[in-house]
Amino acid sequence: MNLPPKVTDRAFARLAEIGASDQGQALRVAVEGGGCSGFQYEIALDSPAEDDLVLEGRGQKVVVDSVSLPFLENAVIDFTEELIGARFVIENPNATSSCGCGTSFSM
Numbered sequence: 046m047n048l049p050p051k052v053t054d055r056a057f058a059r060l061a062e063i064g065a066s067d068q069g070q071a072l073r074v075a076v077e078g079g080g081c082s083g084f085q086y087e088i089a090l091d092s093p094a095e096d097d098l099v100l101e102g103r104g105q106k107v108v109v110d111s112v113s114l115p116f117l118e119n120a121v122i123d124f125t126e127e128l129i130g131a132r133f134v135i136e137n138p139n140a141t142s143s144c145g146c147g148t149s150f151s152m
Contacts, residue, residue: 050074050120052100052107056133059124060105065090071099071106072133076116084116088133 060072073091076084093099097108100122109117121136 047115048119049098049100049114050107050109050117050122050135052102053121053123054102056107056122056124057102057105059131059133060107061103066105071108072122073097073108073110074113074117074122074133074135075110076113086135088135 056072060066065072068090069092070090071093073087073089075087077087079085091108093106093108094110096111098111098114100107100109107122116139117135117137119138123134123136125132125134
């Protein structure tokens, strides 16, 4: 059984802060080939597509396309604020290694 990714309250709260749903947008999390470890995350505001998995909370949406979904099985999508900046992050239990910046990974 494939478990979908989870989205933290912090991530939904940040989407609400920036007014994503007010603009008809959702946070799109996708996996593409590339990066220094083989795969990389693409995170952007986008309109939901018909075949997307839609995760909802606090009136906000996070969407994942059907191709990226197996790579994000049981992952956690979060938002973090650190000295180096604020960003959405993905904790992916499927990744066997990742780069230092956390945007690319291998499986």
